[in-house]
Amino acid sequence: MTILEMKQAVLDYSKQSYEEKLFAGTSGNLSMRDPETGLVAITPGSIAYPTMTIDDVMVITLDGKIVEGFHNPSSEWKMHTEIYKNRNDVHAVVHTHSPYATGFAVTHDRIPVILIEMMFFLYGDVPVAEYRIPGSAELGTEALKVLHNRTACLLANHGVLAIGPNLDRAHIRAVYTEDAAKICTQAKIIGTVHEMSKDEQNKMRRKMGIPEE
Ligand SMILES: [Zn+2]
Known part of the structure; x- marks a missing residue:
């Protein structure tokens, strides 16, 4: 994938996430890493999504050095790169403040396994990572502990x-x-609320070829 294609994908999924109300205002950010060069295309900080263009998308190294773009990268770039540095299987990160899920983040309650789709897409429940200050690499460190x-x-x-091997998976x-x-x-x-039993969860994990718990 070329840098241009990466920037286009970041732009497209950003606008889509905004339209889906996963992003509000200028909050939320997403990125993808090129497996070959290790370069990261990431949303810029504080740019409105409706008017964002491909030239606004930033390209940085894993250490935050700007390779392309005229803005600051997202203020959460350290969280994104912390995940890439520690997970070779992850090439896309989507971070939202979507309201219902953030409600659970506020009460520090995991989202229990209540739907079969959660097994297919999330592999189980949605756990809660400990609070760390915004903009820190530690946000990524804590997330990795529960991922x-x-x-x-x-x-x-x-x-x-949300993480994935590509933006399509991380976004969904x-x-x-x-x-x-x-x-x-x-x-x-x-x-x-009735959570799916551990036994039923594991039957699906077996079918999906992922580790049982
Ligand atoms: Zn945030």
């Missing part, structure tokens, strides 16, 4: 982090995290 055999997590009092995982949180919130209003 074992999971594809998304909540950042305490902050938002959502952020979508399903918000969807699960929304349905779980609705279910709590109606009555008792």
Whole structure:
């Protein structure tokens, strides 16, 4: 993939996430890493999504050196690069403050496994990573601690982090995290939430070829 193609993908998924209301205002950020060069295309800080163009997308090294672009990279670039440095299988990171999932991040409650889609897209529940100050690499460090055999997590009092081998996967995982949180919130209003049993979860993990728990 060329740098131009990477920047286009970052732009396209940013605008899509904004339209889907996963991003509000200028919050939220996403990035992808080129497996060959290690360069990271990432959203710029504080640029409105509706008017964002391909030239606004930043390209940085894993150490934050600017390779292309005229802005600052997202203020959360250290969280993104911390994940890339520690996970060779991850090449895309999507970070949102989507409202229903962030509700769980505020109460420090994991999102339980309430839907079969959660197994396919998230590999189980959505755990909560401990609070760390915004803009720090430690946000990524804490997320990595709970992202074992999971594809998304909540950042305490902050938002959502979804990872994947590409932007398509990381983005859809952020979508399903918000969807699960929304349905779980609705279910709590109606009555008792019943989590899928560990046994049923593991039957699906076996089918999917991922480690049982
Ligand atoms: Zn954030």
